[in-house]
Amino acid sequence: MSTALHPDTLALPYPDADLLFLDDLLTPEESERLHFLRGFFQDTIRPIAVDYWNRAEFPFHLLPLLAEHSLVGHGLRHGSHLLTGLVQMELTRADTSVGTFFGVHNELFTAAIQALGSAAQRAELLPDLLALRKLGAFALTEPDSGSDISRSMSTTATRDGDEWIIDGAKRWIGNGTIADYVLVWARDTADQQIKGFIVETDRPGFSATTIENKIALRIVQNADITLDRVRIPATNWLPGTTTFRDTNILLRNSRIWVAWQAVGQQFAAFDVARAYVAERTQFGKPLASFQLVQEQLARMIGNATLSLSLMVQMARLQETDRLTMDQAALAKASCSVQMRDTVGIGRSLLGGNGISTDYEMAKIFADAEAIYSYEGTYEVNCLIVGRAVTGIAAFS
Numbered sequence: 474m475s476t477a478l479h480p481d482t483l484a485l486p487y488p489d490a491d492l493l494f495l496d497d498l499l500t501p502e503e504s505e506r507l508h509f510l511r512g513f514f515q516d517t518i519r520p521i522a523v524d525y526w527n528r529a530e531f532p533f534h535l536l537p538l539l540a541e542h543s544l545v546g547h548g549l550r551h552g553s554h555l556l557t558g559l560v561q562m563e564l565t566r567a568d569t570s571v572g573t574f575f576g577v578h579n580e581l582f583t584a585a586i587q588a589l590g591s592a593a594q595r596a597e598l599l600p601d602l603l604a605l606r607k608l609g610a611f612a613l614t615e616p617d618s619g620s621d622i623s624r625s626m627s628t629t630a631t632r633d634g635d636e637w638i639i640d641g642a643k644r645w646i647g648n649g650t651i652a653d654y655v656l657v658w659a660r661d662t663a664d665q666q667i668k669g670f671i672v673e674t675d676r677p678g679f680s681a682t683t684i685e686n687k688i689a690l691r692i693v694q695n696a697d698i699t700l701d702r703v704r705i706p707a708t709n710w711l712p713g714t715t716t717f718r719d720t721n722i723l724l725r726n727s728r729i730w731v732a733w734q735a736v737g738q739q740f741a742a743f744d745v746a747r748a749y750v751a752e753r754t755q756f757g758k759p760l761a762s763f764q765l766v767q768e769q770l771a772r773m774i775g776n777a778t779l780s781l782s783l784m785v786q787m788a789r790l791q792e793t794d795r796l797t798m799d800q801a802a803l804a805k806a807s808c809s810v811q812m813r814d815t816v817g818i819g820r821s822l823l824g825g826n827g828i829s830t831d832y833e834m835a836k837i838f839a840d841a842e843a844i845y846s847y848e849g850t851y852e853v854n855c856l857i858v859g860r861a862v863t864g865i866a867a868f869s
């Protein structure tokens with residue numbers, strides 16, 4: 474890879490921090506697309522991100538730009554899983570919130586319509602979703618049920634003639650206040666199974682309130698959602714969803730997306746830290762010339778590169794259709810624990826300036842906490858791995 478990531482690292486060796494020569498694994502066309510998108514993300518998203526993050530506002534003007542580069546449904550439209558993962562990584566490297574907004578729309582809502590929707594739902598919804606003219610959200614978590622949602626979901630769906638009545642509450646729903654559609658997971662009162670329903674956000678009885686005062690992903694509009702006997706047509710049920718197990722394909726793939734985010738987060742921290750220590754002088758020398766500082770940079774890039782190597786193998790497993798939830802959980806847990814170490818070191822390398830978002834690192838540091846806790850917390854993903862390697866489920 475040859476495109477520089479951070480303007481201040483242009484003159485440094487390995488300006489893009491790719492010590493693994495990943496280009497060799499991509500086709501020339503894929504490599505060109507990755508370079509192009511990386512430049513686009515760095516030029517268009519990164520310079521505005523801190524300001525929008527501080528104001529907790531969503532940069533709507535980015536939507537047509539993202540659509541122009543046909544990023545939604547990327548894997549279907551542009552080749553390998555490795556390229557798709559690297560694009561997700563680069564988007565997060567530019568800004569985590571925009572990466573998360575996009576992942577919710579793409580990996581959770583649009584992918585659900587593609588994989589689990591009817592032919593009619595796909596025909597009606599996909600053109601606008603792919604063009605980002607309409608936005609989607611994914612509502613699984615509830616105020617009283619997070620890690621144990623599959624067991625204790627209280628939102629219900631009751632069939633009433635040609636309609637379903639959805640009743641309940643959801644919490645933390647990314648894009649919840651800006652989406653046109655929310656994929657609501659609810660328990661069918663007839664057979665007690667959890668199923669997915671497309672709820673248009675202008676239906677009577679639907680309300681979404683922005684969650685304020687977040688310390689992470691401040692650009693993402695997370696919502697508390699109330700569904701007060703919302704009536705939707707019977708055709709809004711996703712026919713590919715008959716039990717909670719049907720969420721598995723989505724949650725497996727979205728865990729992989731979030732693991733790629735955890736890699737992008739580490740490269741973002743490394744980019745900022747390396748540029749800062751090259752510039753900042755103490756005791757008459759650049760910080761970068763101190764052995765202890767170099768050890769910390771080595772640990773950061775070592776962590777990031779280890780995470781990246783793991784994700785390259787995940788992409789290989791996806792390519793051969795061998796990826797399971799066990800491996801996705803391993804990737805999400807392992808990359809996010811390395812990410813916490815990496816962004817912590819990065820934050821401290823900036824000293825006091827690591828505490829102010831003016832220097833970007835504080836945003837990266839704080840956003841990492843959301844990655845650590847969503848798409849299954851670190852602990853819940855470890856429990857999935859623990860079950861896989863012991864045969865014993867230790868969830869409860």
Ligand SMILES: Cc1cc2nc3c(=O)[nH]c(=O)nc-3n(C[C@H](O)[C@H](O)[C@H](O)COP(=O)(O)OP(=O)(O)OC[C@H]3O[C@@H](n4cnc5c(N)ncnc54)[C@H](O)[C@@H]3O)c2cc1C
Nearest residue numbers: 611612613614618619620645646647843847848850852868
């Ligand atoms: C920024 C952000 C965006 C989000 N976006 C969405 C979204 O778009 N859609 C959506 O549906 N949800 C979303 N979520 C919700 C997210 O998936 C949940 O926060 C997550 O699943 C954890 O649930 P919880 O917050 O209820 O924590 P809890 O389940 O209450 O967990 C609290 C703590 O207890 C630990 N814990 C729980 N059970 C066990 C156990 N058996 N053993 C050991 N430790 C355990 C957890 O690991 C955690 O440390 C989002 C969350 C955040 C913060």
